[in-house]
Amino acid sequence: MINSLLNGLFLLPAGDLGSVLPLWSIAPFVCMLLAIAILPLTHSHWWESNKHKALISSVLGIPVIIYFLIYDHHRLFHTGLDYASFIILLASLFTISGGIELQGNPEGTPLVNTAFLAIGAVLANFIGTTGASMLLIRPLLRTNGTRKHTRHIPVFFIFLVSNVGGCLTPLGDPPLFLGYLQGVPFFWTLKLLHHWFFAVAALLFIFYLFERRAWKRETPVALLEDILLKEPMTVRGKLNALWLIGVVGAVFLPTPYREIIMITMGYLSYRFTSLEIRESNKFTFYPINEVAVLFAGIFATMIPALLILEARGTELGVREPWHFFWITGILSSFLDNAPTYLTFFSLAQGLGIGGPVMGIPEDILVAISAGAVFMGANSYIGNGPNFMVKSICEEAGVKMPSFFGYMLYSGVILIPLFLLITFIFLL
Numbered sequence: 287m288i289n290s291l292l293n294g295l296f297l298l299p300a301g302d303l304g305s306v307l308p309l310w311s312i313a314p315f316v317c318m319l320l321a322i323a324i325l326p327l328t329h330s331h332w333w334e335s336n337k338h339k340a341l342i343s344s345v346l347g348i349p350v351i352i353y354f355l356i357y358d359h360h361r362l363f364h365t366g367l368d369y370a371s372f373i374i375l376l377a378s379l380f381t382i383s384g385g386i387e388l389q390g391n392p393e394g395t396p397l398v399n400t401a402f403l404a405i406g407a408v409l410a411n412f413i414g415t416t417g418a419s420m421l422l423i424r425p426l427l428r429t430n431g432t433r434k435h436t437r438h439i440p441v442f443f444i445f446l447v448s449n450v451g452g453c454l455t456p457l458g459d460p461p462l463f464l465g466y467l468q469g470v471p472f473f474w475t476l477k478l479l480h481h482w483f484f485a486v487a488a489l490l491f492i493f494y495l496f497e498r499r500a501w502k503r504e505t506p507v508a509l510l511e512d513i514l515l516k517e518p519m520t521v522r523g524k525l526n527a528l529w530l531i532g533v534v535g536a537v538f539l540p541t542p543y544r545e546i547i548m549i550t551m552g553y554l555s556y557r558f559t560s561l562e563i564r565e566s567n568k569f570t571f572y573p574i575n576e577v578a579v580l581f582a583g584i585f586a587t588m589i590p591a592l593l594i595l596e597a598r599g600t601e602l603g604v605r606e607p608w609h610f611f612w613i614t615g616i617l618s619s620f621l622d623n624a625p626t627y628l629t630f631f632s633l634a635q636g637l638g639i640g641g642p643v644m645g646i647p648e649d650i651l652v653a654i655s656a657g658a659v660f661m662g663a664n665s666y667i668g669n670g671p672n673f674m675v676k677s678i679c680e681e682a683g684v685k686m687p688s689f690f691g692y693m694l695y696s697g698v699i700l701i702p703l704f705l706l707i708t709f710i711f712l713l
Contacts, residue, residue: 303358304597307590314346315587319620321346322580322667323689336575343583350586361589367541368625369585372460374545376416376670377574378533378552383413383420384569385526385559390519394430396497400490402426403442407451407486413530415452415459419671420678422447424567425519427682432511435500440679440686441695442493448671449663450485453478453656457534459669461618461627461658468631469644470651477648481656481711488703523563529555573677577670581622584667588621592629599633608712610634611653615661615704623662623669630654653712660704664696665689 321342325333332338354362392398402422410418423443430436452458455475456466462475501509529551536547595617604613610630618626631654634646641647662669666676666689676686687695 302597303361304593304595307594307597309594311590312587312594314350315584315591318342318346318583318587319667327688336572336579339576340579340582343579343586347583347586350589354589361593365585365589365625369582371541371545372581372585372622372624372670373574373578374548375414375460375533375537376577376674378548378555379414379417379530380420380574380674381552382526382529382533382555383417384567385523385529385555385563386421387522387563387567388421388425388519389522389566390425390517391431391515392429392519393513393516394433394436396494396501398429399426399439399497400494402429403446403493404486404490406443406447407490410447410452411454411458413534414457415448415669416671416674417530417533418451419443419448419675423675423678424682427679427684432508432515433501433504434508435503437685437687438493438496438500438695440675440684441692442489442496444672444675444692445663445696445700446486446489446493448675449669450482450489450660453482453659457537459659459662460624461662462655463537464624464628465631465651465655468628471643474643474651475655477652478656481652481660481707484710485660485703485707488706489699492699522566523559525558526555568681570681572681573674576677577673580667580673581670584622585625588625591621592625595629596632599629600637604630604633605637607647607649607653608708609653610650611657611704611708611712613657614654615657615664618658618661619664619668622667623658627654627658630658649712656707660707661700663700665693 325342351362402425406418406422409421413421423440426439426443430439449459453462453475456462456470456472458475462470465475466472532551533548536544536551539547602609602613604610614626614630617629631644631646631651634650634654635644639647639650641650643651663672666672679686686692
């Protein structure tokens with residue numbers, strides 16, 4: 287009876303779901319995005335609880351899960367595996383980086399803060415955007431702890447360290463890692479070097495201008511206190527570098543060995559890092575728990591949206607590199623950028639154009655890669671580290687922009703930059 291009801295409701299055969307799913311089947315996903323955007327504004331205290339976030343994810347995600355258990359349990363199973371790998375990678379990097387403490391307190395000048403972001407943009411390619419974000423965000427907040435006009439600093443940190451910086455290796459960002467698993471050569475992503483350098487240099491320059499203006503607005507008392515608290519940087523918890531190397535090495539292994547080693551490395555870090563270091567880092571599992579419960583809902587509810595894109599993507603007329611850059615990027619802003627990358631990777635293969643990299647022309651694959659990585663910065667939910675940085679900043683007492691407030695920053699700063707990248711590199 288349930289099958290008959292669902293067939294009557296969706297008018298679906300047992301086969302190609304994406305081609306016949308109604309557009310309103312993405313309603314749970316849209317509601318999930320709206321909940322993330324609106325509830326922190328209208329019910330901020332209620333939304334602080336991860337239990338309440340899990341409730342929203344469950345209410346919206348469970349009906350989709352039940353439906354796909356009946357009609358396409360293989361797709362549901364693979365989505366579940368992708369989610370598990372995604373969270374395990376983020377959690378292991380989060381735990382390990384939380385055991386490394388950068389002690390000291392450099393003076394929070396525009397030049398120092400710009401150097402922080404530049405180092406993070408490079409480091410992201412070796413330990414991932416998640417690892418670099420978790421390692422550097424707390425010292426950066428501490429460096430600017432006496433200042434009042436710092437709201438822009440975490441925003442640019444998300445732009446540069448949590449997203450744009452990590453496009454040069456498959457280790458940098460999950461979409462590129464998935465491409466590597468699909469057969470893209472490991473060092474192929476170095477073809478994004480020119481795009482990376484242009485985007486990073488432009489954002490650092492814009493950030494420095496923001497910083498100069500904000501720094502001049504600080505009171506003499508705040509700046510003097512910052513100077514008096516100045517201390518040289520030192521590193522504690524160096525043993526965690528070993529566990530970090532283990533996670534990086536594990537990415538070359540197949541499932542489930544990859545995930546088992548990552549979990550083991552995270553456990554060893556938590557077991558052998560002193561409590562003093564984690565307390566000094568103000569380390570808690572709240573941020574990764576928040577990401578886990580929210581992205582559980584996102585991964586579940588986005589299945590219909592991805593199926594529709596895969597089946598009907600050619601109807602969008604997406605054929606040119608700049609088409610792929612923008613459509614991949616726009617959807618990566620709201621869908622998680624890793625599965626979005628895979629969707630358009632498959633779409634590019636399905637065009638039948640041919641090419642040297644897994645049947646895809648290099649200019650199109652460059653556009654897909656850059657769109658997924660760069661535009662994951664357009665919203666808090668475009669890439670996993672974005673929400674983690676937001677959560678850590680709020681735990682530290684830094685008032686972050688709202689969902690739409692953050693998108694105002696990205697709209698004013700990132701979209702013009704992406705237009706320039708389009709005209710310079712993709713047309």
